Amino acid sequence: MTVNPLAPSWLAHPEDANVLPPAVWSQNASRSASGEIVVAGVAATDLAAEFGTPLYVVDEADVRARASDARESFDREFARIGSAAKVYYAGKAFLSAEVARWVTEAGLFIDVCSGGELAVALAAGVDPARLGFHGNNKSLAEIDRAVSAGVGVIIIDSLVEIERVADAAARHSRVQQVRLRLNSGVHAHTHEYLATAREDQKFGITLADAPAAVARIRELGSLRFLGLHSHIGSQIFEADGFVEAASRLLALHAELLRDGPIPELNLGGGFGIAYTSADRALPVSTIAASLAEIVSSECARLGVPVPVIAVEPGRSIVGPSTFSLYEAGTIKDVLVEGTAVRRYVSVDGGMSDNIRPALYGADYSVRLANRGSDADPTLVRVVGKHCESGDIVVLADYLPGDVRPGDLLAVPATGAYCWSLASNYNYLGRPAVVAVLDGRARLIVRRETEADLLSRDAGLPDHQSQGAA
Template sequence: MSANPLAPEWLKPPTDANVLPATVWSQNAGRAESGMLEVAGVSASALAAEFGTPLYVVDEADVRARAAEARECFDREFGRVGSAAKVYYAGKAFLSTQIARWVTEAGLYIDVCSAGELAVALAAGVDPIRLGFHGNNKSLAEIDRAVRAGVGVIVIDSLIEIERIADAAARHSRVQSVRLRLNSGVHAHTHEYLATAREDQKFGITLADAPAAVARIRSHDSLRFLGLHSHIGSQIFESDGFVESAKRLLALHAELLRGGPIPELNLGGGFGIAYTSVDTALPTPEIAARFANIVASECARLGIPVPVVAVEPGRSIVGPSTFTLYEVGTIKDVEVTLPHSGTAIRKYVSVDGGMSDNIRTALYAADYSVRLANRASTAQPTLVRVVGKHCESGDIVVLADYLPGDVVPGDLLAVPATGAYGWAMASNYNYLARPAVVAVCDGVARVIVRGETEADLLSRDAGAGPDGVNAAAGVTEEGAP
């Protein structure tokens, strides 16, 4: 079939709109003989019937396997060059107590960047020594709490934080390990809002200011300088930016070694994943090998020992593990005038979620894929735009993909690769309750984050009162539903 002229250039009509590309879906997702989507032996229809939609569905074994692979690959590659590695899971991608336990059981550390994320990690029983605390505007209370809890390392993001962390550590009679975040000036090939090492942005300090900052850190008995830190961006498919950033940081690392030991170097994360069948993400073994090779060669050139290297993957561990399950509500064909001449039809498929459970499409114009989940179909593939139910024209879940042309209201749709920043950035816009998160493993599904109810939303409204909350929950005066 010919492509719809409204489709983006990269999107080609599939010969079979039921296929689940392995690079986009989790390891245990597939279609049953009936044609229904299932994950780890549990069908999409069963999940929808038990937990409702929208619903985040996590392939637990997939998360655990990706976490273990990251640790094993970086351990192996940096062991090969005579050093060691620390893999931090970037909690901002998606953090719950269960996720925290899964990744630490796989041998990972965890990065947190707020008091709330710290509270989740501690509630999960994570040893605080295995936590790193990030953030460009850590409050005095957050710094004090992190030091008091015994967080392993705090990342200094601005000069003012040096004294703040030193004072908190002295007050609690601790020697606090710190890293210094640098703005390396490397321009990662990613969305403008995802590039975090450009000169004109909020994170870190410049390379030129680093020596004086490190001297200030070393002047405090309550601080231990662990090393430099850089993060060049997110959703990066190329290694060039990481290579250049490593070179710049190691040159400074070598200079700073003259003033004292520097045991570690943190090169950040941001490794990309496949959201569509045309995305090509670097495999974790290749990323680890490239990092080890460039660090080892630069250290040899500079005549310095290879430091312990820390990395911070988040999206690449949890992103591919999850799909979001929706129910189709309405469908409409819209005739669109083409730029030069003629018209084409775009099929709008509305679902029961939207930008409140996945803001990335509206925020970054991010591309996603979509598949029928409750059945397979031999109908001709049709270009669709999957949209949400919010009062915004930009409320788009999937900008463009092909679904079987017989998609109808009541069908279930699954959007893969939503594990990172889906639930984490979810909101209550239009007073939609945030969906539940369900983990599936070995044929069993269980809730790991409870979905919100209208009663939950009203419980925070000071003007609602108990009667309003009970009414939303469907509770009678006698207390019976």
């Protein structure tokens, strides 16, 4: 076995490039006897033939199972210490009407961050009392709509929002429940753009400013203070950041209890998942047990009752459930610095359907989807069709050396922050999303067509946009 010197140090040379590592793939993904990838009884070639590529393929049973596991784990661990838990699904990871129904049927609440996400949840029939509304710059219209709809809790992100939410609640003759988002100062081990509790960033208010803010909330008859909120970042593998954030918030929680009740404490989300076989993600049961332990011990030390604990996982529920399906096109072997060859495999999507590698330097895996192969593994870089050299889908992985144009490629763990960050760069339509369950596939978000793209161009006559493919 010859190891390509261009391979990153973390990437192991596989004995078999057909293997689907279970930590990276959904629970119902496997290979058929012929070597084709099958998810929930539906073959990749059938999905491509019916729905086209690029395509997001969601294992519905996997999403439902992960949502139920999160709720059951937090319910169990916090019941053990004499309290309770609320699990909010972070809709920003991926939200559609179907996903909103799946997670609420599993007993979860939903966290939304914009008027659009709120609209999707309400249109899906979600009880507004089971919604939390986030955002560092909520418009007056968004606040008014959330209050009038009866959203369960609004997360206050700045001092000015206290007055804005109070005014909206008074206009609608409501008492609006609110949380106060704090910048805990905890430095999570993640990408700089994913760390949301460092001092120099846009979210929340400081711990020092919190007492005065809570006092103001309590003065206003149209508001009810539900508790503090913290979110330290995303794609976090270690529990120490959550433990430290919980410790800091509980100290302030205990101080604020002197002036009134505080029924809840929200510790946010950000639980990491495996994108490659080198990633080691914590099981949700381990996270729940760790948080219950620190909350219990800190509350005992502070001499205060254990509050209801809320968390907000999104990626860990929907991320591993989904893979992106592409068709391979141009394939090039490029000699790098005269020493080694990197094989570039171009696909029919790219940074328009997965911006995370370009935005965060995120790593992904790839597998041949339409067949198995005994060819020796070859180091590849999977790239898109956009006009950017940074248009990379998979920076480095191994595919069988006989990969060829027309093959289907599957990139796992694309359920979170891929569709939701998708764009129309180079005028590509955003891909469809299909759910697979018990041998059947159904469309849950349709593909954008050229007609969709042209319909927004006010410089075109209606008949031109309607005639596009």
